[in-house]
Amino acid sequence: MVYDSVPGASNMANLVFSMDSINFIETYWQGIRLNAIPVNPARTWRECKFSLTLPRILNPDGILKIYVWNFGKKPFMIDNFRLTFYIDKPKRRME
Numbered sequence: 001m002v003y004d005s006v007p008g009a010s011n012m013a014n015l016v017f018s019m020d021s022i023n024f025i026e027t028y029w030q031g032i033r034l035n036a037i038p039v040n041p042a043r044t045w046r047e048c049k050f051s052l053t054l055p056r057i058l059n060p061d062g063i064l065k066i067y068v069w070n071f072g073k074k075p076f077m078i079d080n081f082r083l084t085f086y087i088d089k090p091k092r093r094m095e
């Protein structure tokens with residue numbers, strides 16, 4: 001849930017997923033705009049849902065970081081933040 005204290009407060013905020021050395025070589029960074037619709041009413045709670053497929057994580061020492069980056073610096077609130085991870089099971093070979 002997101003609550004903009006002033007109109008457009010969350011327009012410049014991103015939900016970020018990042019990991020250094022995801023596969024011992026590459027780094028991973030993905031930002032999702034928290035407010036994809038720039039005209040939203042202020043002072044009301046609104047539900048936001050996102051879906052993202054992460055690349056395969058091969059580094060067992062890697063730390064996945066998930067955070068909100070508010071580079072717009074306007075005040076807004078987040079409540080009931082929940083993450084759900086699903087594991088893609090390997091496909092069985094048909095013989």
